[in-house]
Amino acid sequence: MNFEFSEEQIMIKDSVSRFVREQYDFDARRGIIESDDGISREFWSMFAELGWLSVPFSEEYGGFGGNVVDIAAVMEEMGKGIVVEPFASTVVVFGGLLSAASNSDLKSQIIPSIIEGNCLGSFAHMEPQSRYEMSDVSTTATASAGGYTLSGVKTVVTNGGTANKFIVSARTSGEQFDRNGVSLFMVDTAAPGVEVKAYKMMDGQSAATLMLTDVAVNQSDLLNTAGEGMDLIDQVMPQILIGLSAEALGIMATLNTLTVEYSKTRQQFGAPIGSFQVLQHRMVDTFMGCEQTKSMLYRALCESKSVVEGETDAVALAKTVHALKATVARYGKIIGEEAIQLHGGIGMTDELNIGHYVKRLMMINTSYGDGDFHQKAFNQLSYSG
């Protein structure tokens, strides 16, 4: 039994942490968000040189061969700096789906370009009607000579404005809510019929609506067997949710630290406000919320490793991951709101970092299912049948 990171994991964690401390302060981040691109290509190339973009990929494709614990280690540190460069979108989500795919030509073609920093990827899945339901897909993929034609609309596509490759989900068979019949295609941003309407999210990240009009794709652009895309999504979802939760944990810990420090210096009624018991108890509650979230993350990491090694059941892991995302939602909300409240007026300002951490936490909450969605899924697994 141990909850330590390995030496390699500590090295990469330290390297991300040093970057955030030394090169990614709040003003630097603001400059990046306000730039035309919205991300720093320079930093992205640096991430590639430092090997961060190779973390979860297999050695076969030039990767580091890491696992979900390595991803969590990187994501937690990125959270502490609310790094806007699309690591989660490109490496964890897009890269995760690609890694799990069976199409090895596609993998050997694209994974090395992710690792080199040349491919920015995005998963275009959500639709105007779908909310959080992953199998609600109405974008169509109609069979044509040698391939398919894609038509439909994808919304709130994370990193949509900067990505040059999309993994697009579309229906090759079945009805709107059917699990079977959803297929995943690799689509180039520049492909004819792809229109990207980019905009910004409140956490500084880019997003887009993707209009697909008779986009021609080949059989070889399918990530795995046609109609079995949901299997791939289900397989990768724990890693996605764990990665985002680790990022959230980094944010929550940072918000708590900043708030406690502020309460020691802010004077009112002739004393630091941190000396008031009513505020102390609230900061203890947010401290406990953060520790509980960390414990849930560690639980998910331990169980993921066991599942990969064939030792525990996937249902237990699924329950834990739902519980993790719901816990992140619950305590993330409390910690974010308390951070603003305890900072008082200054916490309301755009000039202070607090609000920006809170906004990223809020966006993590609504990524791939909010707290209520995951708690209901947890209930389904725990109390039915």
Add this chain to the structure above:
Amino acid sequence: MDIKFSAEDIAFRDEVRGFFVAEYEGDASTRLSDNSATDYKSAIVGWQKKLHAKGWIAPGWPKEYGGTGWSSTQKFIYETERGLAGIPDVVPFGLKMVAPVIYTFGTEEQKARFLPRILNSEDWWCQGYSEPGAGSDLAALSTSADYAGDNYIVNGRKIWTTFAQYADWIFCLVRTSKGIRRQEGISFLLIDMNTPGITIKPIVTIDGKHSLNEVLFEDVAVPIENLIGEQDKGWTYAKALLAHERTGMAEVADSKRMLEGLKQRATTEINGGKPMIEDPVFQMRMSDIEMELMALEYTELRVFASMADGGMPGPESSLLKIKGTEISQAIHELQLQLAANYGGALPGDLSSDELGHDFAAEARGKYMYGRAATIYGGSNEVQRNVIAKAVLGL
């Protein structure tokens, strides 16, 4: 990052499980389900003697005094198996509270005199800390012990004394001098409950039962050899004991078992023709608790792991008492909610068939008495003060 147990740990777990199955049979389990039953003392002492015979009565003690010499992982496994088997913990006042003070700060004579009788459950101990005017603010205590030749003469009142009615001995914090700081001038005394001048007054709690008492001391003569360590230094010894006590208070395994029981009952309680476990609102209430408990289980594991190499528990340990008691209370609440309008019944001699319900009385009692969990052992508000100061530096 893993929680794999070694082959030895798994063998140990199987041994513990096997022992509990074989030895904690129906009789003891029935007799121990209610700690206010008339034969509770003989039942729990009987079970503790079995544990002593096996050598497992005091996992927390150093080996030289009768401890098991287990690793922290083994201690964790033992606690988990105990909770999952539904076996109550040992009565803590002797084994977990006064014994560590005696073997850490006591004289050789005191160790030889008291420790063996604690190990074999010969002596029943109770705790004399709280007073009518000293609850969370324990240092305000005023029970006095005046030095008079070979004895201290003790006068005062102790309150909330659990199981004083069964006790042979009481360990007390008493005021021996008025120091500059209130914490100075407090001494740690061991007092024979049969000494003339001691009166026990029962206190009936809101569950309608009697486990608490008031203990009155009127010119009680206590031999000076019953003083632990130095006079006026008792506060230091008591504080050391509190740190010892804290890690055992999460009771994660006990709560897991209770939660399983709750789910079971939710399948048989029907509303509108459907079992309560299918009610979406009730499901949300259950999962609020279950998810918190899943996290607390790992918080506890993290604490055990941090102590595995003899290290001190980290900041995560400080929340165990708060979260553990909040969770157990939340489970009690849902049990009572499940019992619906039977929850207030005092059925007396009625059978469950005659009443129309089979766990309402238990649920009511557990809920009512369970309110104490966030008050005793340092109220949860005091625990928050401790975390604010010691962990957050406020």
